[in-house]
Amino acid sequence: MKLIAALTGITLLAASTVYAAPKTYQVTGPVLEVKDDMIVVQKGSEKWQIAKDKDTKVTGDVKVGSKVTIMYSMKAASIEAKDGAAKPEKKEKKK
Known part of the structure; x- marks a missing residue:
């Protein structure tokens, strides 16, 4: 029984x-x-511009001069794949 519980927890x-x-x-x-x-x-000498939308949860009155803490995550806006990676050159064996 303990083994089943342990395996379930690990899974x-x-x-x-x-x-x-x-x-x-x-x-x-x-x-x-x-x-x-x-x-x-x-933030220090840097200016951080962060996007927000209707789903952004805002608590309190946010205005210029207010001190805020912003929680954010990075999200890709677009991804463009280039042609395959460069293939390594084959070295010839010296005879």
Whole structure:
């Protein structure tokens, strides 16, 4: 019985690793600009422009000058495959 429970647990753990959501990141700093589709935050000397949409959960009154913490994940907008990778050259054997 314990063996079955252990195998079930290992299987669930392995499955959750395979289907894990993309990693999330965060940036914290004062808001420089807010629009319907994006927000700009100052982090050190860098300005971070992050897209947002109707599904973005916003808590509190976000306005220029507010300090915010933004949780985000990276998502590909498009992917373009090029012709296959370069094939390694065959070296001739010296006789």
